[in-house]
Structures are given as structure tokens and as C-alpha cells.
Amino acid sequence: MERVEGILTMKRSGKNNGRTEALQKPAPETGDSGTVALEKSRERVLDEIIDRLPAITGIADFDVAIRIVEQIGCGLVCPRPKDTHSSIVSTARTIAAMGPQNLTEAMLSAQMIAVNDAVHLFLARATAPNQGTEAIDLNVLRATRLMRVFTEQLEAMQKLKGKVGQQKVTVEHVHVHQGGQAIVGAVAAEGPGPGVGDGKEKR
Numbered sequence: 001m002e003r004v005e006g007i008l009t010m011k012r013s014g015k016n017n018g019r020t021e022a023l024q025k026p027a028p029e030t031g032d033s034g035t036v037a038l039e040k041s042r043e044r045v046l047d048e049i050i051d052r053l054p055a056i057t058g059i060a061d062f063d064v065a066i067r068i069v070e071q072i073g074c075g076l077v078c079p080r081p082k083d084t085h086s087s088i089v090s091t092a093r094t095i096a097a098m099g100p101q102n103l104t105e106a107m108l109s110a111q112m113i114a115v116n117d118a119v120h121l122f123l124a125r126a127t128a129p130n131q132g133t134e135a136i137d138l139n140v141l142r143a144t145r146l147m148r149v150f151t152e153q154l155e156a157m158q159k160l161k162g163k164v165g166q167q168k169v170t171v172e173h174v175h176v177h178q179g180g181q182a183i184v185g186a187v188a189a190e191g192p193g194p195g196v197g198d199g200k201e202k203r
Contacts, residue, residue, distance in 0.1 A: 042085055045089060046085060046088060049088065049089060049092045052092075053065040053066065053069065053092070056095060056096045057095060057100060057106045058099075058100035058101045058102050058103070058105055059102070059106055065106075068095070068107065068110055069088065069091050069092060069095070071110050071114075072091045072109075072110045072113050072114070073090075073091045074114075075113055075114025075117055075118075076090060076113075078117045078120040078121040094113055095110070095113065098113075101161075104160060105157065105160055105161070108157055108160065109157070111153060112150060112153045112154070112157070115146050115149055115150045115153065116150060118142075118146050119146045119147055119150065122139045122142040122143040122146070125139040126139035126140045
């Protein structure tokens with residue numbers, strides 16, 4: 001992914017005159033229209049992604065958005081993208097699905113994507129053939145720890161998005177009999193008072 005920032009910046013500034021030589025091979029001289037159309041399609045997809053990077057990442061600053069995309073691309077390890085173009089496309093589509101609304105959410109999204117990929121990488125290693133029990137256990141342990149981290153990250157994201165809050169209880173009917181009292185609101189249970197359960201009850 002070390003070339004991603006340069007590629008994105010170059011295309012954004014228009015310095016490459018609409019060409020992306022770092023991403024694709026030149027069209028064959030035979031004039032294969034199918035191959036040319038495919039290359040143009042790849043460029044068109046990349047152009048659309050670049051134009052939408054601020055919206056995709058939730059970050060107004062284009063340079064910061066590039067940095068986040070590059071960081072996510074470095075974390076894609078299971079499976080690794082086959083080329084730079086695939087890395088950019090996969091990265092952008094993954095973070096777009098998470099829908100970050102600001103830099104904090106984008107940074108957390110980047111970490112979550114990296115952790116999720118690492119989990120699957122270690123699980124794949126744990127199930128690889130011809131390895132000892134210690135190697136299997138080590139990879140399972142690493143995956144398990146990362147799963148816990150992912151759960152913590154998920155809780156943090158839900159809090160950032162306001163999806164975790166106090167439980168709401170709706171009381172539809174309250175019956176108060178003569179001599180009784182009704183309390184509406186939070187009630188904290190206190191421990192037993194003196195003389196209860198300590199052998200000093202009144203007799």
C-alpha cells in the first residue's frame with residue numbers, strides 16, 4: 001500500500017492526465033476492445049471512489065481520508081488484495097459499509113477492519129496442515145484475544161453512534177391499594193438494615 005497515497009493524490013490532482021499506469025498494464029496493441037473496455041471500467045471505478053473518499057470515510061479533509069484508506073489497506077491480510085487497484089476498491093467499499101461520520105469513527109473503523117482480518121489470518125494458520133499442537137494453540141489464542149478486542153471496539157463504535165444508552169422502561173398500568181405508595185423512577189436497592197440476617201433480629 002506504499003504506492004496508494006501517491007496514486008490517489010496523482011489522480012486527484014489530475015497530474016496523470018487521466019492515466020493510471022501504476023494500476024494497470026497498457027492496453028495491448030492488438031486493439032482488443034474487450035480488454036480496453038475492462039481497463040477503462042477499472043479506471044472509472046477508481047475515479048468514482050477517489051471523488052467520494054471524503055463521503056466514504058466521513059472526513060472532509062481529502063489528505064486525511066487518503067491516510068485512513070492507506071492504513072486500512074495495510075490491514076487487509078486475509079486474503080491480501082491481489083493488486084493496488086483491488087486494495088483501494090476493497091478498502092473503500094469496506095469502510096463505506098461501516099458508515100463512519102467523522103474522523104474518530106473512521107479511525108475506529110480502520111482498527112476494526114484490521115482486527116477482523118487478523119482474526120481470520122490466525123484462524124487460517126491454526127487450521128493449516130502439518131503443524132504441532134503448540135502452533136495451533138498459539139494461533140487460536142491470538143485469534144481469541146483479537147476477538148475480544150473486536151467486541152470492545154464494537155461496543156465503542158455503538159457508543160459513538162449513540163446506539164447504546166440507558167434502558168427505557170414504559171409503565172402502562174400502576175395499581176396502588178389503600179395505604180400503599182407508588183414510586184416512578186430509578187430505585188436503588190440498599191443492603192439489609194441492622195438486625196436483618198445478622199442474628200440480631202427482634203423477637
